[in-house]
Amino acid sequence: MHAIELPSYKEQSPKVAERFARLKQREVIMEAEGISRIFSSEKEEITALSDVSFKAYRREFLSVIGPSGCGKSTLIRILSGLDQATSGQVLLDGKPVAEPGPERGMVFQGYTLFPWLSVKKNVMFGLEVAGLSRATAESEAMQWIDMVGLADFASHYPAQLSGGMKQRVAIARALANQPRVLLMDEPFGALDAQTRAKMQSYLMQIWRNVDITIIFITHDLDEAVYLSDRILVLDAHPGRVREMVEVPVEQPRSPAQHLNPEFLATKNHIEELIHPPSEEEENLPMIRMTTVQDEIF
Amino acid sequence: MSWFVIQKDLPPRKRAVLILLSFVLPIVLWSLVSYVPVVWHPMMEVTDPGDSPYLEQGQLIKRDIFDQENKRLLENGDAPIAGFRANPVYLPAPHEVLVAVYTAFKTPPRRPSEPWLHQSLAHSIRVVFYGFFLSSVIGVPLGIFCGVFSFFSKLFEPFFEFFRYMPAPVFGALAVAILGINDGPKIAIIFIGTFFQQVLVIANTTRQMDPSLLEAAQTLGAKGPTLLRKVVLPAVAPTVFLDMRILLGWAWTYLIVAEVIGTSTGITWFITQQAKYLVYENVYAAILLIGVIGLGTDMLLAWLGRNLFVWSGGKRGPFFQFLHELVTGPWDEPFTFVQKRRERNACN
Numbered sequence: 001m002h003a004i005e006l007p008s009y010k011e012q013s014p015k016v017a018e019r020f021a022r023l024k025q026r027e028v029i030m031e032a033e034g035i036s037r038i039f040s041s042e043k044e045e046i047t048a049l050s051d052v053s054f055k056a057y058r059r060e061f062l063s064v065i066g067p068s069g070c071g072k073s074t075l076i077r078i079l080s081g082l083d084q085a086t087s088g089q090v091l092l093d094g095k096p097v098a099e100p101g102p103e104r105g106m107v108f109q110g111y112t113l114f115p116w117l118s119v120k121k122n123v124m125f126g127l128e129v130a131g132l133s134r135a136t137a138e139s140e141a142m143q144w145i146d147m148v149g150l151a152d153f154a155s156h157y158p159a160q161l162s163g164g165m166k167q168r169v170a171i172a173r174a175l176a177n178q179p180r181v182l183l184m185d186e187p188f189g190a191l192d193a194q195t196r197a198k199m200q201s202y203l204m205q206i207w208r209n210v211d212i213t214i215i216f217i218t219h220d221l222d223e224a225v226y227l228s229d230r231i232l233v234l235d236a237h238p239g240r241v242r243e244m245v246e247v248p249v250e251q252p253r254s255p256a257q258h259l260n261p262e263f264l265a266t267k268n269h270i271e272e273l274i275h276p277p278s279e280e281e282e283n284l285p286m287i288r289m290t291t292v293q294d295e296i297f
Numbered sequence: 298m299s300w301f302v303i304q305k306d307l308p309p310r311k312r313a314v315l316i317l318l319s320f321v322l323p324i325v326l327w328s329l330v331s332y333v334p335v336v337w338h339p340m341m342e343v344t345d346p347g348d349s350p351y352l353e354q355g356q357l358i359k360r361d362i363f364d365q366e367n368k369r370l371l372e373n374g375d376a377p378i379a380g381f382r383a384n385p386v387y388l389p390a391p392h393e394v395l396v397a398v399y400t401a402f403k404t405p406p407r408r409p410s411e412p413w414l415h416q417s418l419a420h421s422i423r424v425v426f427y428g429f430f431l432s433s434v435i436g437v438p439l440g441i442f443c444g445v446f447s448f449f450s451k452l453f454e455p456f457f458e459f460f461r462y463m464p465a466p467v468f469g470a471l472a473v474a475i476l477g478i479n480d481g482p483k484i485a486i487i488f489i490g491t492f493f494q495q496v497l498v499i500a501n502t503t504r505q506m507d508p509s510l511l512e513a514a515q516t517l518g519a520k521g522p523t524l525l526r527k528v529v530l531p532a533v534a535p536t537v538f539l540d541m542r543i544l545l546g547w548a549w550t551y552l553i554v555a556e557v558i559g560t561s562t563g564i565t566w567f568i569t570q571q572a573k574y575l576v577y578e579n580v581y582a583a584i585l586l587i588g589v590i591g592l593g594t595d596m597l598l599a600w601l602g603r604n605l606f607v608w609s610g611g612k613r614g615p616f617f618q619f620l621h622e623l624v625t626g627p628w629d630e631p632f633t634f635v636q637k638r639r640e641r642n643a644c645n
Contacts, residue, residue: 082512102518112513116531116608126517129527157608177517 006265012248013262020246023229026058027093029213030079030104030181034088037074047238048074051088054232054244056181056213063216063228067274071239072217076185079215080106092180102126105174109186111166113158119145119169120154126177144172147206164195168202175206181213188223197255200227204253221274225267226253233273242273324391331390338382348375357383389578397578398585407574414567418586421552421563424480428487428555429548436495437537443496444503445529454500457493465490465551469558478559486558490551495544502536503529535606542598549591 012020037049048071056062064072077083079090081100089096092103100106113122123144127137145154148168158166167187174182188196200223207214218224224231225247233242248262257263300311307315330337341363346352349366358366360382367377384390389397401414412420443450465486472482506529514528556565564583571579604617613621615634622632630636 080516082515100512100515102516104516106513106516108509108513110509112507112509114510114514114528114531116534116606125514125519125527129518129523159608159610173517183516 004264006268007261009245009248009262009266009269011262012246013250016248016250019251020229023057023060026060028055028091029058029060029093030056030215031091031094032075032079032088033091035075035078035085035090036087037071037078037083038086049078049085050238050240052234052239052241053088054241056215058213059207059211061207061214061216061227061229062232063218063224063230064232064234065218065221065224065270065274066234066239066242067236068219069239070234070236072219072234073185075234075239076106076183076215076217080104080183082106102130102177103180105177105179105182107167107170107174107182107184107187109189111158111163111170113166113169113173115158118155118157119150119161122158122169123173123176125173130177141172141176144176145169147175147209148172148202162195163191164199167191167199171203171206175210175212179212181215184214184216186217186219189219196223201255203227208252221267221270222258224270225249225263226255226258231266231270233270245270327391330388331384334382338384340383340385341380342383343378343380345379347378349378352378357386386575387577389581393578394581394585397576397582401571401579401582411570412567414583417563417567418590421556421565421587422590424483424555424563425487425548425552427480428484428551429491429545431484432488432491432495432548433541436492437499437541440496440499441503441529441533441537443500444506444533445525450500454497457496461493461497466554466558469554473559480562482558483552483555483562486555487548487551491544491548494547495540498540498544499533499537502540503533505536506532535602535609538598538602538606542595542602545594545598546591549587 032052032054035049035052036047039046039048052075054062064075066072074083078085081090081097081104084098091097097104114125117125120138120141123141124137127140128134132140142151142154145151148171150165150168150172153161153165158169161169170187171182188199191199203214204227206212216224216227228247229251231245231247233245234240235242245266247266249257249260249266300307306312339360340357341360343352343354343356343358343363346354346356348370352358352366358380363378363380370377404414406413439449439453443454468489469482469486472485476482476485510528510532511524514524519527552563553565556563557569561569564587568580568583571577571583600614604613607613618633631639
């Protein structure tokens, strides 16, 4: 087979290099310092994460990717405060965090909308908990619902919405609290390919229009490269930082860039990091179910 | 399409026919036994005692005795007894019971100190209500707490699990000794019968709640009591409501035991009394009434549930829509039913 010549993923155009230089000048919003997480039961101890450290800069889009079992979901649960690290700490604006809070918005794969509340009430939830008056909460919530394009569905219940719409409500609900960072745990994992592509461009738009730092967990390579400034690649068993990859694709992104040499090179590189080419192909037994007249192969 | 399809709903008309049949079939069976003389009818009702010295008109005797007596009378050259085949006194015909449902309310009690049927019924409903209400006031919050906090679960549930195996009626004598012979012990029996099950069932329902909703609420800033009030309660409300409907049915079954404890009262007293007087159509009428009240309450609660928990697949009826709009607004628009009437008028 003929291999396509790809540039190294490390080659950055001056524009991209300048962007990364600027990005790293910005303040650090969230920082993980040597996070380890050991799940211990009576029988055994499983190290899910081992000494994971990274920094997320203001307005950065940072993805976390890795093979299954690399502890990426555990990592985001620790970042959000839903789970505690065995050692190491999470800093938000330089201060350690211990429990969940509205300044770290979270979007789950399973939508987790409150089924008894209408779309509007769902988005108002955090605002009302924060003590805003009903009227203020309502008008603020409507702005966010407007931004995700669901103004016509404000009085619908979650059960009446499609998967993509539900996830848009979940994003609006998290953003309404004006968090410092938006944590997303495989948010588009349950969506079909078309809705997924649509949601990706929605998210890009939101990210460009709102001052928000996003930490995004995914197992989809294309998605990670397409959306991110940088990608944190994790190893499995135990979950360790393999590499922090700077995506050399120019911003703003568009679907056409999926075929750019830089895009493919980055994707290729991460693919090799995650699934190293195995030495020999496993040979599975062949079973003939009908008498084949002509040979297929 | 066939009538027998595995795990699929039948079309509406077939469903309606079957629902109707489920009530009609038992009635047809009952009518068959009651109105067709060749089916069963083990007795003879005497219309004319003839020359028999010990029979009277209207008396019910067994068929073989009737035949023997007639044989004896005919051998002696006396006038034979006349009569027709009848059912025993404890199986009245459907129309007699139907009439009794009405007349039982109109018949004054045999002694002036005794209650009328409607008073007996009201008394029964009162006892069930108090027992169930007291149980729920403590049981529902405790059940939810047990479902949410391991602390309460471990502190209460093991003992309740043990206690619920002791049938409530065995506490009858004790309840009378402590609470006297009036309504106290009856309410206590219903309470004991309902409460322990209630806590365990509702705790379990609460535990089934989707924990990711709690996590989502936490990342939105909710904590402690707010989580309980704004997430746990609304999330479990529809299932707890369903549990309550089932538990209310259990409370009704305990009623019949409870009412014979201490002084016999209520609908059970009425039934035993009427059985003593051999007015079996009244017995059937009273049993039927209990069924009607039970089914009626359950249907009422089901309707209430559909209207209260619209989000879990129900639908708000016009009346509840009006109440809802009355409480929540929108304030600057007319009520939906007003709008609808205007639309209808505009069409006409």
